[in-house]
Every structure is written in C-alpha cells, then in structure tokens.
Amino acid sequence: MKVLVADDDDIFRSLVTEVLTEGGYEVSAHENGRLAWEHLQAEGADIVVLDVNMPEMDGFGVLANIRGDARYKGLPVLMLTIRAFAEDQVLGYDSGADDYLTKPFDNDVLLARVKVLERRILNR
Numbered sequence: 036m037k038v039l040v041a042d043d044d045d046i047f048r049s050l051v052t053e054v055l056t057e058g059g060y061e062v063s064a065h066e067n068g069r070l071a072w073e074h075l076q077a078e079g080a081d082i083v084v085l086d087v088n089m090p091e092m093d094g095f096g097v098l099a100n101i102r103g104d105a106r107y108k109g110l111p112v113l114m115l116t117i118r119a120f121a122e123d124q125v126l127g128y129d130s131g132a133d134d135y136l137t138k139p140f141d142n143d144v145l146l147a148r149v150k151v152l153e154r155r156i157l158n159r
Contacts, residue, residue: 037062037079038063038080039071039084043067043086047138058150071092075107081156082149083111084115088117114134136148
C-alpha cells in the first residue's frame with residue numbers, strides 16, 4: 036500500500052514517514068504540495084496524507100486537484116495539520132478530505148486512521 040505524504044515541516048514529515056513505514060506502508064514524502072501532486076501524477080498512490088500550510092501549493096490545493104481529477108477523485112485523503120479550529124476541520128471535510136488529524140498527534144492514532152482509509156480501499 037503506497038502512501039503519499041506532503042508536509043513542509045522536516046520533523047513532522049520524517050515522523051509521519053517513520054510511523055507509516057514501521058506500520059508496513061511504502062511512503063513517498065514531499066516537502067510541498069506541488070512536488071506531491073507531480074509525484075502522484077507520475078507514480079500514483081493508494082492514500083494521501085496532506086499538511087494544510089505548505090509553500091508552492093497548500094494541502095487544499097492538492098486536495099482540489101485530486102478531487103477534480105477523474106483518476107484520483109476516490110483516493111482517500113487525510114489532512115494532517117496544526118489548524119485545530121472547528122471551522123478548519125469543517126473546511127477540510129467540505130473540501131473533500133476523508134479524515135482530519137491535528138498536530139501534534141499520537142503515532143498510534145495516525146497509524147489507526149490510515150488503516151481505516153486502507154480498509155475503505157480494500158472493501159470497495
């Protein structure tokens with residue numbers, strides 16, 4: 036199962052990569068949304084984990100591209116962000132995110148939420 040991760044924070048990007056790799060996932064991690072989007076188009080992915088605040092293309096921009104592209108519109112997306120206000124979470128869901136997790140997060144919770152998205156794929 037391939038997970039695409041986009042986060043401009045080196046520490047969080049490394050942590051998410053480590054947690055998911057140890058959980059048995061193949062991870063492709065990128066420092067901004069533009070690079071993540073380019074990688075998705077070139078290599079594909081099964082699940083996407085997006086930070087919201089990133090340079091060049093933010094998480095909502097990547098999410099809009101994913102939902103607007105017939106190849107990826109059903110791709111599970113988890114927004115992972117410091118933006119914890121209810122309105123931010125509502126915006127995430129309204130924009131097409133499947134889940135929304137705020138930083139800092141518990142590693143086991145991150146892994147559990149990605150596993151939920153994986154089950155959704157496997158049960159199609």
